[in-house]
Amino acid sequence: MVLLLASFTLAEAQQPAKIPRIGYLHSGQAATHPSSLKALHQGLRDLGYIEGKSITIEYRFADYKPERLPELASELVGLKVDVIVTSQTPSVQAIQKVSSTIPIVFGALSFPIENGIIASFARPGRNATGMTVLSEELNGKRLELLKEVAPKIMRIGVFSNLDNPTQPLEWRQIQFAAQGLGLKLQYLGVRSANDFDATFKAALSERVQALMNLPEALVNANFKRIAAFAAKHKMPAIYSDQSPIDVDGLMFYGPITSDVWRRAAIYVYEILKGGKPADLPVEQPTKFEFVVNLKTAKQIGLTIPQKVLIRADKVIK
Numbered sequence: 001m002v003l004l005l006a007s008f009t010l011a012e013a014q015q016p017a018k019i020p021r022i023g024y025l026h027s028g029q030a031a032t033h034p035s036s037l038k039a040l041h042q043g044l045r046d047l048g049y050i051e052g053k054s055i056t057i058e059y060r061f062a063d064y065k066p067e068r069l070p071e072l073a074s075e076l077v078g079l080k081v082d083v084i085v086t087s088q089t090p091s092v093q094a095i096q097k098v099s100s101t102i103p104i105v106f107g108a109l110s111f112p113i114e115n116g117i118i119a120s121f122a123r124p125g126r127n128a129t130g131m132t133v134l135s136e137e138l139n140g141k142r143l144e145l146l147k148e149v150a151p152k153i154m155r156i157g158v159f160s161n162l163d164n165p166t167q168p169l170e171w172r173q174i175q176f177a178a179q180g181l182g183l184k185l186q187y188l189g190v191r192s193a194n195d196f197d198a199t200f201k202a203a204l205s206e207r208v209q210a211l212m213n214l215p216e217a218l219v220n221a222n223f224k225r226i227a228a229f230a231a232k233h234k235m236p237a238i239y240s241d242q243s244p245i246d247v248d249g250l251m252f253y254g255p256i257t258s259d260v261w262r263r264a265a266i267y268v269y270e271i272l273k274g275g276k277p278a279d280l281p282v283e284q285p286t287k288f289e290f291v292v293n294l295k296t297a298k299q300i301g302l303t304i305p306q307k308v309l310i311r312a313d314k315v316i317k
Contacts, residue, residue: 020055020272023076023084023102025091027062027069028217035243036107039258040085043265049272062091064192064218066163069094077102083271085264088217089166092117092128099127103277105267106130108260110215111169112282121282129277130267131260132284135170139214140177142238142253145290146210147181148308149251149297150236155184157208159199159226161216162189170214196222200229211237215254223247227296234300242291245316250296255285289313 030037041051049055058079060072073094076084083103084095092106096117108131112118119125121132146156158174160167171187178185186206188199203211211230213219219226223244230237231248238251245252263283270280293316297304309315 020049020083021079021081022055022057022268023079023081024057024059025062025069025072025076025084025086025095026060026217027064027066027088027091028221029061029063030059035257036087036261039261040265042258043262044268046262047265047269049265049269064221066090070097073098083268085268088164089115089117090164093165096126096128101127103271104128104130105264105271105277107264108133108215108255108285110135110166114169115165118282123278124280124282125278127277129280129282131263132282133215133255134284135215136173136177138240138254139170139174139212140180142212142240143174143177143181143183145251145253145308146212146236146238147183149302149304150210153183153209153236155186155206155208156210156212157186157188157203157206159188159190159211159213159216159219161214161218162191164216164218167214167216174214190218190222192218193222196225203229204233208235210235213240215240223249231296231299234302236300236302242289245291245293248293248296248299250293250300250302252289252291254288256287256289259287260285292316 051057058076058081060076062068062072069090077099083105085105086092087107089109092104095104104127106128110133112132117128175185186208188203190196190199220241223239224247227244227247227249236250238253239249240254242252267280290312291314292304292312295316
């Protein structure tokens with residue numbers, strides 16, 4: 001009897017500890033946002049979680065087909081992952097429709113209260129928490145910067161995804177900011193990558209003089225095309241993601257992506273250690289970056305005022 005008990009205890013002690021399983025759901029494609037994934041992985045490594053060793057990660061990408069999100073969310077829930085990391089509002093909503101218990105960590109989400117994802121920033125109250133951004137302030141700042149570098153502009157084209165439930169809220173807010181600056185906005189809505197050529201034609205027919213975008217995965221994935229269009233027609237443009245700067249975009253202003261996703265990793269850590277999303281306050285990014293590309297400014301015949309350049313965190317020459 002003693003021998004049997006000792007054998008059982010030894011076998012129990014030798015059983016490997018359970019490796020946490022993390023789900024990752026995104027409405028886009030893996031290739032379109034490598035910097036976010038890299039920052040998330042680094043943040044997890046800093047906390048002792050190494051993919052393939054101390055954690056496993058299940059990836060699901062909807063390839064910009066929002067109708068696939070419910071199916072992919074169900075797959076992750078069916079795998080009984082310990083926590084799901086995501087960013088776009090439709091992705092979070094798809095998960096919450098399938099499960100009200102699996103913890104969700106979101107990065108840089110707009111209007112999580114208005115969209116019913118959380119009850120409040122201090123006490124989320126449901127199964128989701130993470131980082132939020134104040135779109136009104138960010139979009140207003142982007143409009144101000146466009147006006148500063150090109151004081152004569154009056155009409156700005158704004159790219160947006162018509163299928164994203166957050167975009168109408170952002171559109172209403174940015175219109176108030178534009179009115180305060182004496183600017184008129186032209187809505188440039190898309191639902192797929194195939195819509196951009198028609199939208200570019202609409203921008204020209206409406207005599208748009210400058211461009212910006214509302215933060216959104218589909219629009220972000222087509223920044224290269226937008227930057228090329230802006231350069232061809234000598235339009236100043238400002239973006240909500242730094243990626244366009246790498247393909248000759250003019251300006252970027254927004255949260256530092258790496259900080260947002262490293263913070264997301266901390267939320268994951270807290271949840272794996274027993275924390276409840278309902279009790280973990282939603283936070284806002286504290287670090288923002290303003291980047292100006294002088295090569296692009298020269299290409300479109302624009303002189304960036306010195307008062308703008310001295311405020312830039314990075315100037316590309």
